[in-house]
Amino acid sequence: MNVLDxxxxxxxxxxxxxxxxxxPQFPQCGFSSRAAAALQDCGQKFAYVNVLADPEIFENxxxxxxxxxxxQIYINGELVGGCDIILEMHASGELQKAVADAAPKxxxxxxxxx
Amino acid sequence: xGYRYNLQLVIQIFSHTMKIQVKITDKLMxxxxxxxxxxxxxxxxxxxxxxxxxxxxxTVVSExxxxxxxxxxxxxxxxxxxxxxxxxxxxxxxxxxxxxEWFSKGGRSPDSPPCLGGDKTGLQAxxxxxxxxxxx
Numbered sequence: 001m002n003v004l005d006x007x008x009x010x011x012x013x014x015x016x017x018x019x020x021x022x023x024p025q026f027p028q029c030g031f032s033s034r035a036a037a038a039l040q041d042c043g044q045k046f047a048y049v050n051v052l053a054d055p056e057i058f059e060n061x062x063x064x065x066x067x068x069x070x071x072q073i074y075i076n077g078e079l080v081g082g083c084d085i086i087l088e089m090h091a092s093g094e095l096q097k098a099v100a101d102a103a104p105k106x107x108x109x110x111x112x113x114x
Numbered sequence: 115x116g117y118r119y120n121l122q123l124v125i126q127i128f129s130h131t132m133k134i135q136v137k138i139t140d141k142l143m144x145x146x147x148x149x150x151x152x153x154x155x156x157x158x159x160x161x162x163x164x165x166x167x168x169x170x171x172x173t174v175v176s177e178x179x180x181x182x183x184x185x186x187x188x189x190x191x192x193x194x195x196x197x198x199x200x201x202x203x204x205x206x207x208x209x210x211x212x213x214x215e216w217f218s219k220g221g222r223s224p225d226s227p228p229c230l231g232g233d234k235t236g237l238q239a240x241x242x243x244x245x246x247x248x249x250x
């Protein structure tokens with residue numbers, strides 16, 4: 001599958017997904033670490049892709065949604081933003097609401113097929 | 115002679131790299147007519163050679179951001195700095211506010227994270243990671 005199609009499938013099949021450097025357990029960048037912690041704090045399941053372990057996605061994700069940096073967070077298939085936006089939304093409560101609204105779908109869908 | 119040559123080279127490299135911070139500042143001034151603009155070189159916080167211009171924190175306070183969601187503001191800044199982001203910048207922390215938002219936040223923007231994920235926000239990553247699901 002073409003890498004852009006692969007990304008499209010991932011963001012469409014996973015209502016809450018973060019593309020990050022490292023993993024939520026072992027983040028390898030301060031920005032990715034904070035964004036993953038904010039998502040984690042929302043208390044719902046989410047998917048992640050370690051872009052450092054997938055060179056093809058690392059190279060091509062910036063042109064998928066025309067966003068040049070990592071991490072990138074998608075909710076219901078839409079790019080929500082990077083670290084600074086996610087933290088600001090977390091501080092205002094907007095992130096918790098968006099994640100909660102997306103979550104019922106997250107629990108009923110199978111995200112292994114991405 | 116060797117010493118003098120090296121010194122000149124160092125000065126050349128220094129003035130070349132210094133231009134990135136100046137360029138960022140110029141471009142943002144022109145594009146957003148900001149009431150307040152901070153372009154901080156935070157490269158020293160990271161594992162890069164001394165004098166690098168790889169990591170920046172940018173705070174833009176502009177009336178132009180009124181009624182515009184964060185993602186649109188960030189896209190606008192990314193667009194203006196697209197050349198620098200492609201060629202030179204490794205990390206860009208971005209804080210975009212209207213003057214009202216800037217004042218209501220006490221006239222300061224959040225600190226950038228330290229290099230490898232330590233945390234000052236109080237948001238500690240829960241190491242068990244039970245909620246996160248890996249995609250392959």
